[in-house]
Amino acid sequence: MTVFTGSDLTCLRGERLVFGDLSFNANTGDAVMLRGRNGAGKSSLLRLMAGLMAPRRGTIRWQGDDIADDKIAHRARLHYLGHQDAIKPVLSVRDNLRLWAELRGISDIDAEIDQALRALDIHHLGKTAGRYLSSGQKRRTALARILLGQSDLWLLDEPTVGLDRESCAELARLIAEFRARGGIVIYSTHVDLDIAAPTILDLDQFAIPMMEWLVEQDDEEDTRESLSPDMNQGKSAEAAI
Amino acid sequence: MNAFVAILRRDLRLALRQGADSVMVVAFFIVTTTLFPFGVGPEANILARIASGVIWVAALLAAMLSLERVFQTDYEDGTLELLTLSPVPLELLVLGKVCAHWLTTGLPLIIAAPVMAVMLNMDQDGFGTLMIAMLIGTPALSLIGAIGAALILGARRGGVLVSLLVLPLYIPVLIFGAGAVEAALLGISAQAQLQIMGAILLLSLAAAPFATAHAIRQAVE
Amino acid sequence: MHRFAKPSVFLKLTGAMMPWMVALTVILTVVGLYLALIGSPVDYQQGNTVRIMYIHVPAAWMGLFCYVGMALCGAMSLIWKHPLADICARATAPVGATFTALTLITGSLWGEPMWGTWWVWDARLTSMLILLFLYLGYIALVNAFDDPERGSKAGSALALVGVVNVPIVKFSVDWWNTLHQPASVARMDGPSIDPSMLAPLLIMAFAFTGYYFIILVLRVRLELNQRRIRALQLSGLFDERAAANGDDDALAYDQGHNAGAGK
Amino acid sequence: MSEFFSMGGYGSYIWASYGIAALAMIVLLIATLRGLRQSKTELDQLETVLKARRPRRARTTDQSQTS
Numbered sequence: 155m156t157v158f159t160g161s162d163l164t165c166l167r168g169e170r171l172v173f174g175d176l177s178f179n180a181n182t183g184d185a186v187m188l189r190g191r192n193g194a195g196k197s198s199l200l201r202l203m204a205g206l207m208a209p210r211r212g213t214i215r216w217q218g219d220d221i222a223d224d225k226i227a228h229r230a231r232l233h234y235l236g237h238q239d240a241i242k243p244v245l246s247v248r249d250n251l252r253l254w255a256e257l258r259g260i261s262d263i264d265a266e267i268d269q270a271l272r273a274l275d276i277h278h279l280g281k282t283a284g285r286y287l288s289s290g291q292k293r294r295t296a297l298a299r300i301l302l303g304q305s306d307l308w309l310l311d312e313p314t315v316g317l318d319r320e321s322c323a324e325l326a327r328l329i330a331e332f333r334a335r336g337g338i339v340i341y342s343t344h345v346d347l348d349i350a351a352p353t354i355l356d357l358d359q360f361a362i363p364m365m366e367w368l369v370e371q372d373d374e375e376d377t378r379e380s381l382s383p384d385m386n387q388g389k390s391a392e393a394a395i
Numbered sequence: 396m397n398a399f400v401a402i403l404r405r406d407l408r409l410a411l412r413q414g415a416d417s418v419m420v421v422a423f424f425i426v427t428t429t430l431f432p433f434g435v436g437p438e439a440n441i442l443a444r445i446a447s448g449v450i451w452v453a454a455l456l457a458a459m460l461s462l463e464r465v466f467q468t469d470y471e472d473g474t475l476e477l478l479t480l481s482p483v484p485l486e487l488l489v490l491g492k493v494c495a496h497w498l499t500t501g502l503p504l505i506i507a508a509p510v511m512a513v514m515l516n517m518d519q520d521g522f523g524t525l526m527i528a529m530l531i532g533t534p535a536l537s538l539i540g541a542i543g544a545a546l547i548l549g550a551r552r553g554g555v556l557v558s559l560l561v562l563p564l565y566i567p568v569l570i571f572g573a574g575a576v577e578a579a580l581l582g583i584s585a586q587a588q589l590q591i592m593g594a595i596l597l598l599s600l601a602a603a604p605f606a607t608a609h610a611i612r613q614a615v616e
Numbered sequence: 617m618h619r620f621a622k623p624s625v626f627l628k629l630t631g632a633m634m635p636w637m638v639a640l641t642v643i644l645t646v647v648g649l650y651l652a653l654i655g656s657p658v659d660y661q662q663g664n665t666v667r668i669m670y671i672h673v674p675a676a677w678m679g680l681f682c683y684v685g686m687a688l689c690g691a692m693s694l695i696w697k698h699p700l701a702d703i704c705a706r707a708t709a710p711v712g713a714t715f716t717a718l719t720l721i722t723g724s725l726w727g728e729p730m731w732g733t734w735w736v737w738d739a740r741l742t743s744m745l746i747l748l749f750l751y752l753g754y755i756a757l758v759n760a761f762d763d764p765e766r767g768s769k770a771g772s773a774l775a776l777v778g779v780v781n782v783p784i785v786k787f788s789v790d791w792w793n794t795l796h797q798p799a800s801v802a803r804m805d806g807p808s809i810d811p812s813m814l815a816p817l818l819i820m821a822f823a824f825t826g827y828y829f830i831i832l833v834l835r836v837r838l839e840l841n842q843r844r845i846r847a848l849q850l851s852g853l854f855d856e857r858a859a860a861n862g863d864d865d866a867l868a869y870d871q872g873h874n875a876g877a878g879k
Numbered sequence: 880m881s882e883f884f885s886m887g888g889y890g891s892y893i894w895a896s897y898g899i900a901a902l903a904m905i906v907l908l909i910a911t912l913r914g915l916r917q918s919k920t921e922l923d924q925l926e927t928v929l930k931a932r933r934p935r936r937a938r939t940t941d942q943s944q945t946s
Contacts, residue, residue: 168763169843170850204480207616230482238473244412249405256401257481257488542777546770550760559756560774563749564781567788574792595784606777609694613769653897664889668896675900714903722896729892827904834911841918848925 156181158203158307158338163212165198172198173360176212180340182306183333185349188342190357196342197237199357200309203340204234216307230258232307233300237315239292243285247276247295250284251302258303270301273328274321289316297325308332310341322347398483399491406495416461420500421507424457428511439516446517447525447576451532453511454504455565458533461500462540462561463547463554465492466611470548476615485608493534493541493603501533517580524579524589531589532572535596538603539564545610567595626700627840630833637833641826648823651816659813665729666813672722674821675715676740678828679747682712686754687779690772700836702768705775706758707835711828713751719744739793743786750778764843 159179165172172195180186188196201207203214205225214221221228241250248267255263271277274294279287287295293316300308308329314322326348329339341347410416431449435441469475478488508529509522517525543561547553575588652670659666689705692698723741724734735741754771761767 169765169846201616206476206480226482226484229480232480234477234480236473236476238476240473240477242409242472242474244409245405249408253401253405254477254481257398257478257483259397259482542773546757546774547760549766550757550770551762552760556753556756556760559749560753563746563753563785564777566746567781567784570788570792591788598780598784602777602780606773610770610773613766613773649897664893667893671896671900710907714907718900718903721899725892725896725899729889827908831907831911834908834915838911838915838918841915841922845918845922845925848922848929 158214158216160203160209160214161212163199163202163214164210165195165202165207166210167195167198171362173357174211174362176357176360178355180338180353182336182338184338185329185333185352186338186340187347187349187352187354188340188357189354190361194357194361196357197311200234200311200340200342203307204232204309205229206234231305232309233302233305234309234311235296235300235313236311239296241284241287241292241295244283246281246283247271247287247298248280250295251299254299255302260303266302267298270298273301274298274324290318290321293317294321297328301328306337308337308339308341310339310343312342312344314343314345314347398481399487399494402478402488402491403495403498406492407498410495410499416464417499417503420457420461421503423460424453424504424507425511427453427456428515431515443516443518446512446515447521447580448573449515450508450511450517450525451569451573451576454508454529454533455536455562455569457504458500458536459540459558459561459565461496462544463557465496465541465544466548466614467544467553470614475548475611479612479615485611486604489541489545489604489607489611493537493607496541497534497537501529501537504533505529520582521576521580524585525576528572528575528585528589528592531592531596532568535568535592535599536565538596538599539568541607542603542610545607545614548611548614568592571595627837630837634830634833637826637830641823641830644819644823644826648816648819652820656812656816657810662730665726668722668726669813670816670820672719672726673817674824675722676719676744677821678824679712679716679719679744681825682708682715682828683747683750683775683782684779686712686775690775690779693769693772694776702765702772703836703839704832705772706768707832707839708828709751709755709758709771710835711831713748713755715824715828716744716748716751720748737793739786739790742793743789746785746789747782750782754778764846 156179159177161177163176164174165176172193176199178186188199190196198207202209205214205221205228208222216228216231241247248271251267251270252263255266260266267280268277271280274297276291276294276298279291279295284292284295293313297313300310313325317325322345329341329347329349333339339349428449431445432442435445466475469478479485481488505526508525512522512525540557540561543557543564546560547556550556571588571592575585575592578585578588648670652667656667656670658664662669686705686708689701689708693701693705720741723744727736728734754774757774758767758771761770
């Protein structure tokens with residue numbers, strides 16, 4: 155069955171329209187790759203999926219339940235990786251990760267962190283303060299965060315930024331492992347990431363140039379207005395003042 | 396509850412490592428208080444008369460000075476976004492952060508206040524009440540201030556803005572805080588004022604985390 | 617209702633009401649001014665200065681009324697997320713701030729001859745002053761964001777927080793004032809108001825309310841226009857080059873996405 | 880008449896009050912009206928451009944739907 159679905163999503167950011175009438179679905183073990191131009195709404199879609207923002211129209215469901223209904227449960231099952239690494243310069247890599255482990259209610263925190271650090275090959279940096287890390291090491295620390303605890307859904311926004319070729323391969327391997335456990339990965343990337351059979355979601359298809367949208371709105375408006383004959387009264391009164 | 400402790404511990408650790416924040420707030424408090432004798436003259440009786448008000452005003456300004464940073468750095472480095480996405484009510488996390496803010500700024504102010512009271516020649520009768528009033532009042536300042544700090548996330552000129560938003564809301568705390576000390580100095584019971592301050596604290600404890608969390612969700616959207 | 621759509625219901629309704637509102641307000645103002653300046657008796661205590669009351673008191677009422685209105689709009693925006701609510705709150709603020717400032721100014725002009733001073737730290741004056749600060753804070757916050765919608769939302773939250781605080785501030789200022797200066801100042805309201813004085817007061821209050829609603833409607837329209845302008849500009853409508861090529865999709869699209877949300 | 884304007888000696892205060900009130904309210908009204916007029920002209924310009932380019936727009940929509 156399809157686990158994670160979205161239907162008829164329309165997204166607005168600030169005052170501009172990002173995409174409209176977008177639908178997606180993902181089964182356990184699926185990987186969905188978001189593609190599109192700059193500003194096509196890859197980040198926005200990931201934020202919608204995470205529940206950080208609400209779609210203007212449409213719903214996102216997990217096993218049939220609207221994610222807006224139980225946000226805490228949805229947050230517990232997902233890991234989100236944004237553009238920023240959220241690493242405090244004065245805290246060590248371990249301490250940086252510790253907060254997220256604690257917030258997820260993980261029981262054996264140290265073991266989990268050890269495992270995550272090893273998986274990303276930064277175990278030796280455990281005690282290093284955030285400010286001494288290179289950007290690639292910071293990114294890997296951020297990636298280590300998504301390995302903490304149980305999760306069913308990874309939402310990765312440009313996870314490869316700042317990573318070298320080997321780390322990318324490492325990431326691909328982690329994603330494969332996660333999928334083998336039944337996890338769903340949805341990601342956007344500019345680099346080719348070696349992922350087996352991803353579903354491709356091309357956001358350019360759902361872009362609505364704003365002029366078309368406005369024309370459409372006007373047409374709706376006109377049909378409504380033509381039903382009532384005194385439609386321009388408002389304007390004339392305004393001119394009279 | 397674990398989440399509350401977790402965020403509190405992390406924020407305290409951050410404050411400890413960065414160090415300067417608490418020291419700066421206390422230094423600002425002392426410097427501001429010191430300015431008053433220069434402004435109104437060094438006569439001991441005048442200073443004694445205005446001491447409680449001066450200490451409260453300086454404490455208000457000092458608490459506000461540190462407010463802007465409560466959420467700002469977390470907002471900028473993406474931490475706030477992740478906190479919003481963690482499987483814990485954001486209100487609880489806000490409460491943890493406010494608690495950390497109070498421990499790193501409010502508490503040092505309470506310790507510094509009697510020293511300044513001595514320097515301003517305040518009568519000894521007022522000391523106890525001053526400490527108690529500040530103990531009740533400064534958490535309310537942190538709670539109310541957090542709303543302002545969350546509202547200005549992403550705004551231009553946030554620092555100036557936060558003072559414009561928050562200072563009018565601080566007026567009740569100032570009135571009753573200074574009033575309590577005044578009453579104690581006159582030898583009257585300050586219980587009424589302290590009770591009202593307690594009520595203000597409880598009200599802000601009940602309302603501020605929700606308002607702050609709402610503002611944060613708006614900011615990270 | 618969608619934000620970019622022309623809210624035709626609002627425009628039509630207010631458009632039809634507008635001439636009546638203007639006429640009513642003008643009549644009320646004329647009658648109110650006549651009664652306030654000529655038709656009402658001289659107060660036995662305050663003399664002719666009582667005439668200042670006929671704008672001072674209604675302005676004070678409006679100052680509070682507008683703040684409550686703003687908070688109600690804030691609540692509506694929070695609960696129903698109706699876009700007009702934010703706009704209404706935003707349009708109310710300058711009117712409320714103006715009335716509050718007028719209250720303070722006319723109060724000073726009354727206080728000088730009657731109390732012999734421009735300003736006293738009277739509880740009413742002080743709480744009015746704080747109300748003015750709250751308005752200024754709101755206006756500053758709303759305008760401090762690049763994305764106007766974000767500003768309106770933050771403003772709505774602040775208006776709600778403020779409305780909880782207004783009674784507390786009022787109460788604490790009353791308390792503070794009685795402690796420091798026990799009722800030494802004359803109260804503005806006499807023991808009982810004569811109908812000949814109440815009439816101009818009420819009529820002026822209605823005139824001010826009418827004025828507020830006119831400004832509200834005009835400012836909401838202004839804001840709606842500006843939103844539509846921003847939407848149209850973001851849509852890449854003005855890209856002459858693209859228009860000439862006949863293939864404007866790509867360009868218009870990119871422009872729309874690269875332009876910031878603000879102006 | 881001059882008695883009316885002097886208001887029993889308080890004329891300056893009273894007329895200042897009414898004057899400032901009138902001034903503030905009129906300034907706010909004029910500022911609003913002016914802004915409204917400006918936005919209207921600007922909007923009208925944009926709307927004409929939109930209207931002018933509308934038929935072609937509709938066609939593009941059709942094409943994208945058929946393809």
